[in-house]
Structure formats: C-alpha cells, structure tokens
Amino acid sequence: EPAEWTTILKQWEKGEYALYFMGSWITGMVDNPDDLGVFSLPGCEGMVFGPDYFNVPIYSENIEDAKKLAAFLAGKEGQTISASSGGHIAT
Known part of the structure; x- marks a missing residue:
C-alpha cells in the first residue's frame, strides 16, 4: 500500500521496513545516524x-x-x- 515517504522513514529507522532507497541527506533526518545500516548500490561510477x-x-x-x-x-x-x-x- 502506498504511504507518504516520511512515514516509511520512521518505520525504516525503527527496523520495521527492510530497505529504503534514499539519498545521503537522510542521515540528517533520523534520530541516530550512527545506528543506520546503509550501503551504496552497485553500478554507480x-x-x-x-x-x-x-x-x-x-x-x-x-x-x-x-x-x-x-x-x-x-x-x-x-x-x-x-x-x-x-x-x-x-x-
């Protein structure tokens, strides 16, 4: 079901949403950016x-x-x- 992206952001931050495609600015939008598991997608040069x-x-x-x-x-x-x-x- 579609949801507003900031709703999904909070679910992702709490570990309730497995994968969230977002830019690097997301680290400024979460409570504890040091606790995020992030990675770059392959293929971008x-x-x-x-x-x-x-x-x-x-x-x-x-x-x-x-x-x-x-x-x-x-x-x-x-x-x-x-x-x-x-x-x-x-x-």
Missing part, C-alpha cells in the same frame, strides 16, 4: 550534485554575494568539492 534550485530572495541584504555563491556552487570547482564530499554542502 559517478555522482551528481542536484539540488532542485538555488534562490536569492529579492529583499536579501547581500544579493550580489548570494549570486556569486550560487554561481560558485553550480560551477566546476563547487561541484568538484561537493562530489568529493559525498554530495553534501559543508556547513
């Missing part, structure tokens, strides 16, 4: 950083700097850094 979008609010105090950051993150160097760290943006 590359990685793509693919957020849905970057946005700069029109009323931002730093519009030009935000545009520069978005351009950097979307550019070759930013994507190389992201891919080398598992697709995460460092915080």
Whole structure:
C-alpha cells in the first residue's frame, strides 16, 4: 500500500521496513545516524550534485554575494568539492 515517504522513514529507522532507497541527506533526518545500516548500490561510477534550485530572495541584504555563491556552487570547482564530499554542502 502506498504511504507518504516520511512515514516509511520512521518505520525504516525503527527496523520495521527492510530497505529504503534514499539519498545521503537522510542521515540528517533520523534520530541516530550512527545506528543506520546503509550501503551504496552497485553500478554507480559517478555522482551528481542536484539540488532542485538555488534562490536569492529579492529583499536579501547581500544579493550580489548570494549570486556569486550560487554561481560558485553550480560551477566546476563547487561541484568538484561537493562530489568529493559525498554530495553534501559543508556547513
């Protein structure tokens, strides 16, 4: 039976759901990411950083700097850094 994905996430975290296909961001959504049993699926030789979008609010105090950051993150160097760290943006 279809279920909303966050419902399945909680079942998976409690060990009630065997396998859950999800991106690496899932570690930030569970109570104890150190207790997860995760693995990469075979056959993937590359990685793509693919957020849905970057946005700069029109009323931002730093519009030009935000545009520069978005351009950097979307550019070759930013994507190389992201891919080398598992697709995460460092915080």
